[in-house]
Amino acid sequence: MAEKEYAYFSGCSLEGTAKEYDTSFRLVMKTLGVTLTEPEDWSCCGSTPAHTVDHVFAAALAARNLAIVEKMNIGTLTTPCPSCLMAFKKAHLGMTEDEAFKDQVNELLDEPYEGGVISKSSLQIIYEDVGLEKIAEKVTHALPDLKVAAYYGCIMNRPPDVAQFDDPENPVAMDRVISALGVEVRDYAFKTECCGAAFGVPKRAMVNELTYKVLSMAVDAGANCIAVACPLCQQNLDLRQEQVNRAMGASFNIPVLYFTQIMGLAYGYSPKELDMDKLVVSAGPLIKTRIPIAEYRAMKEAEAAAAKKTPKAREAKEAAKTEES
Amino acid sequence: MNNAEQIKETIARIFPDVETVICYQQGFDGLHATPYFISIPEQVNKLIWNPLCAQNLTSYLPSIKKKVGIVVKGCDSRTIIQYLQEGLIDRAKVVIIGVPCTGVISVKKVLREIGHQPVVDVVFDDNGNIVVKTQKGEKRLAIADVCPDKCTTCQYPTPLVYDHLIGEPIASNKPKEDVYKDIREFDAKTLEEKRAYWEKEFERCIRCYACRNACPMCICQDSCIAETREPHWISQRLSLQEKFMFHMIHAAHLAGRCVECGECERVCPMDIPVAKLKKKINAEMKELFNYETGVNPDDKPPMYTFNVDEAKIKEHKL
Amino acid sequence: MSDTGYLPKEKIKDFLKELAKDAVVYAPCLEGDIVLFRPFSEERTLCLDRPANTPPKSVIYPQSETLFAFQYKKAPEDHQKMSVELKADIGVPNMVIFGARPCDAKGFRIYDRVFIETNTPDPYYRKRRENTLIVTLSCAAPSPGCFCVAVGGGPAHKEGSDVMMTELEGGYVIEPVTEKGRAILGKHVIEDGKPYLKDAQHVQAKAHDEVRNPFAPDELPKISQSLFNFDGFWEQVVGKCVSCGACTYLCPTCYCFNITDEQGIGSGERVRSWDACMFFHFTLEASGHNPRPTKFQRFKNRVGHKFIYYPEKYEGVIACCGCGRCIRYCPVNVDISEIVNYLKDTHQELHWASSRKEGTQPTVGSTKDE
């Protein structure tokens, strides 16, 4: 039985380039007992292009969807895409804090938006609403080889007044979610560093440089894969990795997974189900060692039993020594 | 009902621990109860207990120095709690006989129903009715229809503090959100309507100060600034302005203290809805400080304390 | 012209309109649920079926009146020289009090002795009194708490009235009491009342029998001085009094007042306003001392004034008209007739005296039964 229900706005990327994000997110939500209901007749959120042209118009694009969700009586909307999220949050804040702006926007809409929808990123609902305990509870498989650098991108947590989620400079939600799965996470300094975003086309050199930094910092941090929560980040880091290698003379071969894919793997879904084959840099070798959690625990316990004998004895001896002196 | 008998028994038991017990006896006609101060147990036979016993007897407590027993209803008990909050009485010197109450009657409302005829006889039946006999016949009225306004939203039919409880506690069956419904409705009127309303009401005021003197929380009594020259807040002129000012003084001094017992309104010979102003302030106190008067002896009256950061008070923009 | 008039009920408004031609007519009008004397006009609702909540006393003796206004004047050439200019205005229109009850009208007689029948008559009161015609309506039945017959009055007592009306089924029988009142009979809506006079007298007599007399019949109450001066008595009988002024301000015979100067920077007024002996401030002296600091002493004064001091000064006239308002509207139902009853009864006195001797608390409740 579903414990929670959200209106699910997948957005355009998840219909195309980030299909695997959509697939894996839906599967993970199913495991966690969360119902996702897609609003009927949703439309473009406006994304970056709209608000660079006209704020009222941009808000109207987002608010049209919010108005649809408002009618669904679910209350909370979730979207995996940080761009969509920002568009919704900005429209909502603008319209609830400024009555005149609200009227302007609603003028453009068939159905007015009254401000009754809360928008949250998929990461936020997993981290805050589902909770780490539940996340850990559902784990069926261990991923012993993964060393993950969690990469949040620039707008998941910023600007803080709008995002209202996690620490804007050093976010930890994704790190904690992945840790809760039992997967190793590496402390990573460039969690929110810019990847170049949509400038991949007009300013390729700049994106190469920025993406290079993000990738090399992950490698320096000792990670062997990167977890992301943004379709555009994924695209820059994964699809353009070869391009970066060529331009910067590097030889990165670091898979870039959606964090939901890692969750899916830990919850026992097959790589095929999770559309792992859509990744450009293959994660195949890293996830080969996936092993059911029970087996993994048994193995570890055996190892520990063997290893711990000696140090324990040493510790006891030391304690006795201090007593004497 | 047997409550009267039980009260009598209880009173007999608490003597001589107390010197006086304040309860009710029949007043000058069948429709009126009047306060009854008992000083020897034998007097108890004249005690009455029925829905005529509307008056809030606790008003007498702060001025009595000796140990007293007192009969209180749920609403009256809030006064005692407010006294305790403000340190106005010594709990050890009061023996509280609490009586759960299903509603009292408003003499004014009954008189309106019977056309202000002199009353020959009054009886209460078992179905919650009052039967009033006059020269012109008999009238049966549901108590719920002739109760004071406070009873219609009563949240505390059972006393919140007592030493002896008569009968079984009763739970309120009135929705909490209705308590300030009348205030919200009145507030929705236009400023002009409200101003005109109060001017019409206050114009009748004869400054007899019955509202003030009957008010259990009007602790100044003889020192009330309505009558002093030092300070000289209002004159003895009978202008509307002075009457308005007097009622604002009354309201302001009861801010966060009014226990909504309705005495001020009950005693007003001019039928002025004096309690309304105080109820409005109470509604704001609830909203601003989540404070309700007379329910918790450990609360602090909101006007005599503060928070460095007030959650509900926002700076006003011009 | 007959000595008796008759006013058919349907013509009562015409009658009032006619009176209003050359006078301000104060009549008992319904306001919300209460009845007050108001300057009568078409849009008001006349209410004659019960006594007004307040007596009409403020018509002749306003609750607050400006005795005079004063203004400081500086000499234009020398600002050190200052004079005070006084302005008093006692211009009063002709007034009619219509629908007062006999007790209300009798109240004015109590005032007359104080304000007019003295060496220094009060011009403000006298002027109003002289300019006012009092048209009284006799009571067909007693009101809750009233006891006029016990204090020298009655439901058709004529003292203080200029005209006495008595209600019959179809109209009012009008009996002039004074010369001033006789003029009423000339009003054109007034018919000959002779045929109805007998009926009216019957109604009056019947009403008289119905009014309660808490004291001994056919005799004015006599107060026992010793009990009157016993503090314990007052502490017992008025313990419940809240010391407000409802009784005095609603009383047709209470006339105590206060005089204050209300001053701004350059001008001001001398104001006379009702005061009440039930208030602490009534006897508060400038020094801070108060000879009557407790409500017991103050209540004692109220009873004393009405039943001892006033009668002593004015040939035994009791300054209480028995209207019952102080009982009806008392917040705590203090019953002055009950208290006076204790005071006059010699048997009671013995009881109180004995309880005083024994040092026990006298007990009102139980004695009342005996």
Add this chain to the structure above:
Amino acid sequence: MSGVAGKELRIVGFLCNWCSYGGADTAGVARFKQPTDLRIIRVPCSGRVDPLFVVKALLTGADGVLVSGCHPRDCHYTDGNFYARRRLEMLKRLLPFIGIDEKRFHYTWVSASEGQKWQQVVTDFTNQVHKLGPMHAKKESEG
């Protein structure tokens, strides 16, 4: 008769000595021009301002009343303005109930250094009261 008929309304200001009165001084020293309707009463602390002064003023002839004290936490007497804040907020909410526009009463915090803010407060409040017009118009036309 206070004020210049026709041009001015009667606005009474209660200013605490330490902050707002000083702020008004600062505004004066800096020659920040302000409307002239306001009449200032100096009190030691906004906590001294009994809400009844405001009522008294509004009932007897003022068209607007302004109370200004130290910013919360900056009270010269540590806590005075905290009490003022509660009492004045109570009054602000009560006024409309008796039919007085709450816009005729404003309370705010201005420090001794905030001359500019003071100018703004006086200007805005005076304008606000002017928008509402005289409160006692009826009485004046009768008299």
Add this chain to the structure above:
Amino acid sequence: MRVGVFICHCGNNIAGTVDVARVAAEMRKLPGVVYATNYMYTCSEPGQEEIKQAIKKENLDRIVVAACSPRMHENTFRKTIEKAGLNRYFLEMANIREHISWIGEDKELNTAKAIDAVKMAVAKVMKNKPLYSSSFKVNKRVMVIGGGVAGMQAALDCADGGLDVVLVEKSPSIGGMMARLDKTFPTIDCSICILGPKMVDVAQHEKIKLHAYSEIDEIKGYVGNYQVKVRKKATYVDWTKCTGCGACMEKCPTRNAYDNFNFGVAPTRAINIPFPQAIPKKAKIDPAFCRQFTKGKCGVCAKICPTGAINYEMQDEIVTEDVGAIIVATGYGLFDLDKFPEYGAGRYPDVITGIQYERILNASGPTSGHILRPSDQTEPKTIVFVSCAGSRDKSLGVPYCSNFCCMYIAKQAILTKDHVPDSQSYVFYMDIRSPGKGYDEFTRRAQEDYGVKYIRGRVSRIYPKGKKMVVRGADTLLGTQVEVEADLVVLATAVVSAPGAAGMAEKLHISYDTFGFYVESHPKLRPVETNTSGVFLAGACQGPKDIPASVGQGSAAASKVQALFSKDMLESDPAIAQVNTNACVGCLKCVRTCPFQAIKEEELRNGKKVAKVIETVCAGCGVCTSTCPCGAIQLQHFTDNQLLAEVNAICQG
């Protein structure tokens, strides 16, 4: 009543936009006003003389001066009328300059407003009553709270002046922040070398009683007569027996206790003497780390102590000190690294604060004066200093300048070069603020003689790259982004109020600003006084300041105390609350609301309970007066009737 009104032209300041003659003429029309005139400069000698003459000649008994703000000249004119034989409270001032002539342009309106203002003053002065001060005895003993350099200076100056001093220090040793510094700017002399002797002076001064490791629990009373409850925190070492030999510290098995003195640069023992020059030089156990407390067994120190001073059962002790004045010198605090997520929020060991670096530089510090970076104890070659780490940053709630960081960064950069000659230091700065004697020369020396590279710009991010820390910032002079790969980064974290500053202020009844710094009586003219008489400020508790400024304030506060104590009796301000016992009903609501606990319950002879004002404690705010429902407690000089007279003058006049 004979009121005299004096309208000042203030040259053209008032007369330029107010028709002063008309104001005077209007006033003459008022009853009670027997004399009204206007004068060029009323505050001048002849102006005051004219008031005095008029009082005599016209037999005036109340005076109204319409001139500038009473905040300016009320005292002047009070003295004037006092000299002429009137009670000083028979003066009212109407502020027709700051509140009228300077802010209104229309002369007609200004004049009308001035007439009202003076009329209000006349209305009030007619209600004024003569008030008289009463006098009370002073306890000539002073308490100094805080044993940093400011507090020590104040204590020594007071003690040298013959006063008995109680010095209360929160930490186990006096010395404060200065004791932790390595060198001081701009002279580069050794901090502890100049402070040490002062600390010894404090310890040895017979007039100074020191409560170290003690805090203030409660302060009661008023100027001249304070009662202060001091909580002497349990040290678990009997200091009467402890000789400070240090044997316990040497043998203590717990080696991971947090070292407050060194700001956690290195761990210390659970029983420790904070630093070699500590005064008092006594050991103290930190129960959060001591095994005897955490595990319930150990007892090593008790066994080792040669004098048997260890007492694990020790409890806090409360002592009450009676003093007549209090000097507050509680110092400052520093921003934590966790306020800076973009700089790693404390996750990177090689990003440290300035005070931590101070300890690393210090010869008696944990590295014995060798510059070794925390992560791997290697000598850093590239060091980046970031100034304004938090300071002047509204978003972090610190809009102010921390005053001395520019200077200590220059000093630390110079010292770094001295210690590690082949090192290179960089300083990211917003502005270089060095306005002291020899200060600017000093910062120039750092740049010119020591080759410190100053980059004007802020740092946006610090992140690790291998063993290096990359400092990314802007160079606003070149207009580019710069990245410096550093071995060690030192943040000049913002100076904030001391932890618990607000709570202390509330105990003292003094005001504090939004940032927790204590507010002086007047920012220019009363810099060490507070609004609570008898309480004075010294040092950085009032705002960030360097050593000379702190020492200067310490001495200033001491001299204020000396002046206060030069009289045996003090006079109280009579403009305080007074109870009319006839009207008081004893509800004691005033007791609840008085911010100063200046009201208590009193029983009259007739048994009536009433409120009573403790005259010396009442500060005259009037909260009680607006609390009292029956008008029985009236703030003198601002009574209900006085304020109502003003209201009426406006509304009815």
